[in-house]
Amino acid sequence: MSGHALGWEVVASVGEARAGLLRTRRGVIETPVFMPVGTQATVKGMRFDELEADELDARIILGNTYHLWLRPGVEVLRACGGLHRFAGWRRALLTDSGGFQVFSLGALRKIAEEGVAFRSHVDGSARFLSPEVSMEVQAALGSDIVMAFDECAPGEATQDEARRAMELTARWARRSRARFDELQRVGADTGRVEADADGGGGLTGEQALFGIVQGASHTDLRRESLARTVEIGFDGYAIGGLSVGEEKSVMYRVVEELAPEMPSDRPRYLMGVGTPADLVESVARGIDMFDCVLPTRNGRTGQAYTSRGRLNIKNARWTTDTRPLDESCDCSVCRRHTRAYLRHLYMTGEMLAAILITHHNLAFFLDTMRRVRQAIRSGEFTRFRQEFIGRTDSGVE
RNA sequence: GCAGGGGUGGUCGAGUGGUUAAUGGCACCGGGCUGUAAACCCGGCGGGUUCACACCCUACGUAGGUUCGAAUCCUACCCCCUGCA
Numbered sequence: 001m002s003g004h005a006l007g008w009e010v011v012a013s014v015g016e017a018r019a020g021l022l023r024t025r026r027g028v029i030e031t032p033v034f035m036p037v038g039t040q041a042t043v044k045g046m047r048f049d050e051l052e053a054d055e056l057d058a059r060i061i062l063g064n065t066y067h068l069w070l071r072p073g074v075e076v077l078r079a080c081g082g083l084h085r086f087a088g089w090r091r092a093l094l095t096d097s098g099g100f101q102v103f104s105l106g107a108l109r110k111i112a113e114e115g116v117a118f119r120s121h122v123d124g125s126a127r128f129l130s131p132e133v134s135m136e137v138q139a140a141l142g143s144d145i146v147m148a149f150d151e152c153a154p155g156e157a158t159q160d161e162a163r164r165a166m167e168l169t170a171r172w173a174r175r176s177r178a179r180f181d182e183l184q185r186v187g188a189d190t191g192r193v194e195a196d197a198d199g200g201g202g203l204t205g206e207q208a209l210f211g212i213v214q215g216a217s218h219t220d221l222r223r224e225s226l227a228r229t230v231e232i233g234f235d236g237y238a239i240g241g242l243s244v245g246e247e248k249s250v251m252y253r254v255v256e257e258l259a260p261e262m263p264s265d266r267p268r269y270l271m272g273v274g275t276p277a278d279l280v281e282s283v284a285r286g287i288d289m290f291d292c293v294l295p296t297r298n299g300r301t302g303q304a305y306t307s308r309g310r311l312n313i314k315n316a317r318w319t320t321d322t323r324p325l326d327e328s329c330d331c332s333v334c335r336r337h338t339r340a341y342l343r344h345l346y347m348t349g350e351m352l353a354a355i356l357i358t359h360h361n362l363a364f365f366l367d368t369m370r371r372v373r374q375a376i377r378s379g380e381f382t383r384f385r386q387e388f389i390g391r392t393d394s395g396v397e
Numbered sequence: 398g399c400a401g402g403g404g405u406g407g408u409c410g411a412g413u414g415g416u417u418a419a420u421g422g423c424a425c426c427g428g429g430c431u432g433u434a435a436a437c438c439c440g441g442c443g444g445g446u447u448c449a450c451a452c453c454c455u456a457c458g459u460a461g462g463u464u465c466g467a468a469u470c471c472u473a474c475c476c477c478c479u480g481c482a
Contacts, residue, residue, distance in 0.1 A: 121434040272432035
């Protein structure tokens with residue numbers, strides 16, 4: 001087969017920072033890009049209409065293999081024509097492999113060479129997830145970017161622990177690749193589109209597969225993991241196992257050491273990161289793609305991200321504050337609603353509080369990435385970064 | 398009027414002589430959240446002094462009393478609820 005499942009082109013760069021075009025079978029994505037997390041076939045609190053509208057214009061969102069595998073299950077998803085049709089999301093979709101749940105559901109799983117025995121967090125039943133099963137579920141989901149099945153070790157993992165997880169991840173990567181290719185051959189992918197459906201991008205219309213680099217905080221392990229992953233060959237490469245408990249300086253150091261060594265002709269994805277400052281700092285170190293639950297989860301727990309820092313809507317100081325969450329924000333929530341009102345909604349337990357703050361947070365994250373892209377394209381990224389950092393990760397005022 | 402029940406910290410409500418400034422829930426105040434077991438979790442919550450350890454006040458309707466010691470027992474009074482007149 002000729003062509004790629006994914007197109008990638010760098011259109012501008014400033015230092016390690018790069019602005020690019022990621023061509024998927026479901027649309028072109030300008031990078032650096034932030035991908036809202038939609039674990040259970042929903043970006044919690046958001047309608048797809050809102051995500052697609054110009055105000056947010058999210059080009060790609062995440063789904064999760066583990067959660068959708070448990071519910072509604074592969075049979076339902078296949079019967080409904082894949083995740084896009086099932087959920088009604090028409091744009092690009094990246095699915096995590098369930099690898100993160102190997103980490104986050106620590107108490108409920110047992111890792112072996114063959115795969116991971118989970119006890120379902122839903123009903124306690126025994127489940128077994130492996131690279132092969134993960135690829136099969138992701139084929140049924142029909143996501144546009146599939147993630148290899150990996151083991152995410154804790155951020156403070158020792159050399160030995162990290163090595164074991166990294167080597168297992170490498171072996172699983174090879175198995176993921178093999179099963180993925182086989183599934184593509186037999187047409188198991190429910191999201192398949194006509195080749196070149198995007199109008200001349202030279203795409204195959206197949207799913208793309210990303211490999212994941214592990215190794216915790218250990219530079220030698222990270223380098224080895226990268227080499228072994230690249231050797232297998234993927235459409236893009238991700239850094240996993242960061243922002244999982246390690247010091248922030250460690251995360252930045254690992255990204256700084258690793259990203260520039262990742263293939264420059266493929267997109268680089270930093271999984272699970274991060275705060276607005278993390279995004280900008282990681283772009284500066286060569287990352288193209290991000291996802292994180294912070295804007296959506298914190299939107300539900302009362303924390304807003306603004307151009308002047310984090311704002312906890314629960315604080316009594318906003319009780320009669322008639323300003324918007326962020327005076328520099330042009331989103332529909334900030335144009336209409338006051339802090340006082342949002343606080344009232346939150347304190348009374350109204351679901352609209354979560355919806356509105358989530359909307360604003362996503363608007364802020366996505367707008368930040370728009371500004372980052374623009375700054376790289378205009379060559380002003382260095383200055384943008386200096387002005388941005390230090391303003392957004394601390395509390396407001 | 399008689400009989401019975403009851404008045405506890407912002408609130409609801411435990412506690413019926415001794416680690417009781419007083420269990421719990423709620424409310425309130427604050428913090429956390431990074432490939433989502435999360436519309437969740439953690440902490441504080443009478444007042445004062447102290448960085449802190451600690452100490453001092455004031456509190457269980459009101460006023461007395463018994464006792465080494467009382468929210469808990471006794472007396473009187475005030476108020477609320479239920480039933481009978």
